[in-house]
Amino acid sequence: MSTVTTIDQQFYKASLPPITLELVELTSLTAESVSNLIATLGEGTRLGIAASYGKKCVLDALAFSTETRVLLIVMSGDKKGANRQKRILRNELLCKTSLEKHGFFMERVAAALYLDLGLFIRSAFDITSDEDTRGSMAAYKTVLGRVRTLDLRALRKTFAERRFDRSKPDLFALRAWACYIGVQGLLNKLGAIDTSIRELEWMCKCVRDADRLDSLKPHCTKNDISPEVSVTKGGLGLKSTRFKTRIRQSEDQHLRFKTDRGKFKGRAKDVSGKSVEVVLKTKFSATAKIEYVVTVGKEGLTIAEISRASLVLGAFEGAGALLSSPFVRKIFFPDYPLHTLKWPKSPKTQPKINFTYRPLNASQRKAVEKCLSNEEEDRHVIIVGPPGTGKTTVIAAAVHSKVAERGSNTVWVIAKSNVAVKNVAEKLVDSGFLDFKLLVSKDFHFDWHEHLYEVIVKNTIQSGQFQKSIVDNETLLKGARVILCTISMLSGNKVMNCGFTTLVPVQTVIVDEASQIEAGDYLPILAKYKKTLRKMVFIGDDKQLAPYGQEDIPELRSVFEWSHLRDNEVFLNTQYRMPTTIGSFISRRVYSSKLHTKHTIHTQTCCRFVDVSNGEETKKGLSWVVCTAISKHESITYAENPCPVQNEGEIKAAIRIAKQYIQEGKKFKIITPYDAQRNAIENALKTADLTWENTVFNVDSFQGNEEDHIVVSVVRTSSPGFMTNMRRTNVMLSRCKKSMVILTHRLFLQKKGVAKTLVGQFAKEHVPKTGWVTLEDLVLRRWQAV
Template identity: 35%
Template structure:
């Protein structure tokens, strides 16, 4: 393997930097084979580079100087439990080794002679995550670690940008080859023969930059990383912050197959993206399958050019004309980090580089990640700066409790308690956490709080959420409450007329696109006291004029249970001098942070143990018919959730019905790994036709995106209204509709139904009625038996089951035999 890798290595050496020749001796071995003799050959600056498993565990490390490159393969030496263990090794799995003492000796040699050698500089791209991978993956510390990107001014921190800054005009850079070498950090020689040479190349270029021009002087000025001086508690927290982010990055697909349609542009054929989730973006590396006029197919490589909404230009290796048809487009490489993700990584890097004031002086970071020891009662005391308390006590003295406010007559007791906690500026309520099950009026609580806060002169309010849709829901609630003194900030891409522009039509005078931030007149925000945006938008560097007008004094986070707690690090860092209050509203029985099912130990603010005691519970739901609400209360919320006794759908009406689709089978869609169920889709269409014919408001939701596409396509074919009708479960949290049609899809395994949180979201969207399309055999005798949906079908009993023939009649909704199934 070493000889083959050597040939690849020489080839790459000469195609990254023109005129540079380097013939390395490349050797690949396991950590147990390290010897003093081999390690002693390294002299001068050393470049290192990591190789990761699919799950983000460190499995290999390349070490290079100008003559030698050593690749060490790691195996975990610790007992591990999935991803919860600090030492993950090869994908989080323990690998038994025959000679433990010899392995530990090799590890010790690596740390002593390479990673912590006296007076020796280590250089690496993205050294922050690498240092934490060495610590939590294989229990190794480093000293004198130089993060290469920290030496240069490129804000994107891409390796290519740093290499350009380092090389300047002295050498020609083959940019595409650099991108190819750095785009995939995965190390699996059995599946990818180039991963060894790519890993060696990344290590070699790291040390080579030190030798170019005034590289030595440039890199010497960079503050070095020394994990030996940090306490285990600090390292454990930083490692979790970093590893969570790294593992989430690895969940991003390395290849995306795009849905699109061909169009004719003024300069030739073009394409239009079909879905926002897999849209084409500027600068993506793409591979296209093209068919000519004779039916022959071939592949073209290239990249995307300009993108405007759905429209995208392709710069391919051969030009296209009217006789060519693009059959497929696949982009290669993971999406770049967002501004917020980059800010989070930069904050952790600064701490690793010795800026410990971020931990010592930032009250938010200290109280969430480094709390004081519990008191005698076992409660963790949150400690806030005394000057905050003194100022707030004076401000609060002028405003008594608002419990008797006339605007609150529609709020129940738990909602009023939540509003009071949000208004309070005492240290006890400086962090306010509110759990709101489905339909309990979370956005009503937010709207009431905003109005009362401004009456108390508590300005500087920022309302944020993970998704743009959740932010829009808050805006619409404020508008319905008669409050319009706010502005909504949204990315140009999301709000483009081709994508979601229609969502903003009713609030056109109150929202501002990101492309307007720089040149916008201050008159557009003059006098405004409330700003709405996504959490990620708070990291936008052009927010200064908004922050000057509306200081970030209070942040209210909606759907906080969907946000990984590390995502708040940029906010706590950037706004620490002005931020005085955080309100987190969500429900840890609904959708978790993205990736939690795969990574297990991701946490939202609700999973932080010492903060959980602060949580207030909204105890009454107003959305679902009481019969459904009672079932959800018992099976999800420990009988703590009450239902509105005045709900228009009484228990005499069957609000939930199951459609027994005999013989329905799940299938893997040919072009994806997602599932479809064709017989279920036919039943869904029949139900949709009935509801549309009778003027009922309805939505269709399904766990699998392929089924969503199938149903939507069939609705188009049959002439049904299809726009804004079909959703997957994740995209419908926070939404509701009078009637909900659910297609479970599954017939041979639990799959989605094993996830209680997502199933809870699916079952709690209806205001008047719900139809669940599945198979009785699957839910009562098959793999679905015992799931919460199976329990619901037993709960409604035989009267709640319909057969296909029941929904095939034209008078399905008005047939006297079925009149008790839907209120007409």
């Protein structure tokens, strides 16, 4: 059965003919429905196409459009049994080469058709291939043209959601119509997509993985702002106080304000560091008190995400940049005949270890030798480094030795986060190596994190300093042959367009914390630099943090989880960070007793469990309450933080310990697995007038870091939550160099499901030797550790 209605276009202010919309279930699709659509083409040969995606990004609706008719097919019912209908779809629309299909994000459409329906598509064209604007409102405006006559509000409403809403089929139908009507003038720029290729399965997985990761981005984010607000003629002057929740300048997002005088809407007009200028639709009283500010609308694609999608799209279109990369074949295609690969030439001489900063143990020496090797079997190297085993020392030794060798050897050291890259840079300075440059984005550096770069300020080039002239950028580099940056920066086009990769060719790439990087994130680097890239070194630990999103998308993998890449791995087997009692436990429970410990502290009291018996986990966080309400109002899904929990008792205990540590002049950090708890502890430190900057961290942002004394706030008292994740708890328990205090609830840790977790096992082994510490012990200072 099908339903036929009439709708009107909403984009252009000028009057255009009405559009006939036919809605049909896939299982009820007939050749007649397709014929009725094709009949409205006249002499034309193109169709607009739009796809909608549901849970796990599976295709849930597909629409085809001419100027006056839209056929909307809903993927409900038994899709596997709809063989006759799928044949109609394939033969009359998707694979009919005389019909051109034009749409947005056509690599997503092609992947969904294959993965969810087992169908191919030919003569398909993507109309948003511009890497600078892909996926933004600017791209939709460019495609539709006639900007002066466009109704931008209708445009945002139509493209705001990717899911098909049965109550609003007209909005989804208009996406397909926009792809038909807006393609004029773009035809000479397009390349045809044909999915009848050998590597289709792998390419579709790349698309779906990236798609599902994008779907995890929050649609609603509570922004942390300073209470000081200035009222301007145009609106408001605000100041963000936390980088993770900062207000961004985006045409695809808007701001909602709750004040004691009512609610307001606005958009960020200009963002410079922490300072934000907001344009409001209504006047704002200077005496109004802001209760909260929330960003509504998902953050757009990053430069790295756009680059990755564009490369896969290019492969669908027949471009060879991606599939002709020898590293792509070596990493992602285990059965590919490797002897046929054409690699960039490597020096014939084997560099020797040249590192006098500190002695290397046997496993470290073996790892550095692998990093320096020019042998064919060492084109890629996997180095597994448990906590405290000197991963950054290995990197420093490899860089020292590589650059000391004669010739034009160049090294790029990359990581997922700016902080991880910064840590490597500081290790290079500590080891006496100064001939490097660190590239960092202005957004991260200016007004937010300059203090992190004080030790390496002379080696730092922030993106705002990049010059258009390659000669000017050569002056910035000052002859450096070693460059450090994030994987995102190297994946984008800016470092290439500014000439950095010409001046310092991408020959050897060392990836720190590589276990946190999903393998598909390397695609832009492997494709763009395939003519120069000789060697990849992946350093990390698959027993620590996994790639972002793996808990929701188990199919995501780092290179450490590709078995054929680990045949030649090196395991760093000695840790120097954790006191013996902690290191020995981690070795037994996580690393099958293969991890040895060398440390001067052997006492059991270096770690104490504090029984915060009055502590109780509570669902907290204004973000959860406010954003859930706004999400319902805005008809969007909310995914910022699925479990914003706090524990007031542990907050008070943490402040008490912090005050004592500060009085004693101890270096310490407080870590916790939940952002709501992190925020609450930081605010409590501010209220108590105690040192709060760079004091409290989420576990996920603290991998690769360490401190003399660590205070852990477990938070949980009713369900184990994060504690069931061994990788996260391994990170949490392995950060201290001298002592660790674990704030938790005694009875909770003894529960059946909790006792089996890593924290529960540690308490079961450790507490009988040391006893529990109470809040009274804290007050009376009877809890002392190291």
